[in-house]
Amino acid sequence: xxxxxxxxxxxxxxxxxxxxALFKLVLGGAFLFSSIVATKFxxxxxxxxxxxxLFAIVLNFLMKTILKREQSDLLKEKNLNEYIGKTAIVxxxxxxxxxxxxxxLIEFNNNIWQAKSVDDKEIKANSKxxxxxxENMIMNVKVVK
Numbered sequence: 001x002x003x004x005x006x007x008x009x010x011x012x013x014x015x016x017x018x019x020x021a022l023f024k025l026v027l028g029g030a031f032l033f034s035s036i037v038a039t040k041f042x043x044x045x046x047x048x049x050x051x052x053x054l055f056a057i058v059l060n061f062l063m064k065t066i067l068k069r070e071q072s073d074l075l076k077e078k079n080l081n082e083y084i085g086k087t088a089i090v091x092x093x094x095x096x097x098x099x100x101x102x103x104x105l106i107e108f109n110n111n112i113w114q115a116k117s118v119d120d121k122e123i124k125a126n127s128k129x130x131x132x133x134x135e136n137m138i139m140n141v142k143v144v145k
Contacts, residue, residue: 005035
């Protein structure tokens with residue numbers, strides 16, 4: 001029985017390579033995990049069925065959680081471009097760019113972001129800064145005069 005479960009799992013995973021569907025990926029993983037249970041309990045089909053259902057539920061929950069987090073990060077990254085040219089408040093001192101502690105924190109639209117100085121100047125907390133650009137999730141800022 002474990003061979004059937006393993007082959008079914010691999011089949012679902014290979015089938016998923018074509019369409020990128022979450023359902024087939026979850027089923028493939030659940031079948032593979034159930035094949036491991038089947039090697040431990042070869043005659044107990046109830047354990048195998050329960051493990052298949054439980055693994056499918058857990059993997060489905062994990063995959064949806066991961067996908068939501070990735071979508072949230074992508075949306076946050078996209079929205080970063082809208083921040084360029086806006087002013088923010090420094091919450092944690094920003095050190096010189098080349099120093100170890102050069103990255104500080106800024107607050108913009110009630111969100112906290114990592115930030116560093118573009119002109120290699122130290123910027124103290126509660127100072128106003130302008131967002132000049134971004135590198136990944138770090139804002140490059142300069143002091144507003």
